[in-house]
Amino acid sequence: AAVCRGCGNLNKYFFHAAASLCQMAVFYTNYTADFLYYRQYAQNLQRHLQISLRNTVGNYNNLRLIAQNIISLHNIAQAHVLCAEGCSDGCQCARFICYLQTDICRCGQLIFGRLGGKDVMAMEGRFHYYEGYNMKEVTFPIRVMYELGIKTLFVSNASGGMNPEFKIGDLMIITDHINFFPEHPLRGKNFPTGPRFPDMHETYDHALIKEADQIAEEKGIRVMHGVYVGVQGPTFETPAEYKMYHRLGGDAVGMSTVPEVIVAHHCGIRTFGISIITDLGLEDTPVEVSHEEVQVAANNAQPLMTEIMREMIRRA
Numbered sequence: 001a002a003v004c005r006g007c008g009n010l011n012k013y014f015f016h017a018a019a020s021l022c023q024m025a026v027f028y029t030n031y032t033a034d035f036l037y038y039r040q041y042a043q044n045l046q047r048h049l050q051i052s053l054r055n056t057v058g059n060y061n062n063l064r065l066i067a068q069n070i071i072s073l074h075n076i077a078q079a080h081v082l083c084a085e086g087c088s089d090g091c092q093c094a095r096f097i098c099y100l101q102t103d104i105c106r107c108g109q110l111i112f113g114r115l116g117g118k119d120v121m122a123m124e125g126r127f128h129y130y131e132g133y134n135m136k137e138v139t140f141p142i143r144v145m146y147e148l149g150i151k152t153l154f155v156s157n158a159s160g161g162m163n164p165e166f167k168i169g170d171l172m173i174i175t176d177h178i179n180f181f182p183e184h185p186l187r188g189k190n191f192p193t194g195p196r197f198p199d200m201h202e203t204y205d206h207a208l209i210k211e212a213d214q215i216a217e218e219k220g221i222r223v224m225h226g227v228y229v230g231v232q233g234p235t236f237e238t239p240a241e242y243k244m245y246h247r248l249g250g251d252a253v254g255m256s257t258v259p260e261v262i263v264a265h266h267c268g269i270r271t272f273g274i275s276i277i278t279d280l281g282l283e284d285t286p287v288e289v290s291h292e293e294v295q296v297a298a299n300n301a302q303p304l305m306t307e308i309m310r311e312m313i314r315r316a
């Protein structure tokens, strides 16, 4: 059994989480420029924090307490960002909290930094449903961000394009989504952040979409618009599945984002999303997909996406 290094307690995982955050706060306060020392410290805490948070996610009161801990430890800002793997690259990092270790991203970090001249909070790596996390866990960071007072959420992901006008490496501004996950993130007792039956008409903020279009035009960046279909994965789609999702109204399909966006919307957080088209599943022209190819396409398109988001945050 794991004994908490902080307090020696075996059972009360929530308090372990709080204790860890407190320890980190002390560390941050004293943090100067010793990055390597920080890394080592953070790595020691990582496993411990992961266990703690996983035992906390389903409980609204615990969640509020965790958030309040973070609030009292950090000077939290107005603009906040949620990024997919590696998308926090453009962010000048100030402080980190390690929170997860995923299948495909070795460094899960909550980053408090600066982007577009504003203070932001970014997630490097997210919890995916296909990794075995339940929906409460997948959306836990959004709940914490809400409690921290965030007003706007920027999401990004990689997806397979089904719209025949799309090319690999395109950026698709998400205008709407279709939720194909087998579990709903709002299932269960309603959290008092929003109504039991939330309206979903403007889940992706129209004003933010308009602003992104304008910025893309100014910078000469090609952007497409489309509907994102969220599926559980981890398999990529069969040709028949791509065809079905396209005929149902989807332009791109991916394995993330929808749960987080639903919870953000339930919390009244304005949301803007961009999907990087990393592969194509076009009717009658099936192309094999590998995770490596998806990563290469995502890495190439990512600076353009960051450019748009950075400018949006600068103008916010």
Ligand code: HPA
Pocket (backbone or CB within 6 Å): 158, 159, 160, 161, 235, 236, 237, 253, 254, 255, 278, 279, 280, 281, 289, 294
């Ligand atoms: N399907 C599902 N998820 C994805 C894809 C895809 O084609 N590409 C990147 N993520």
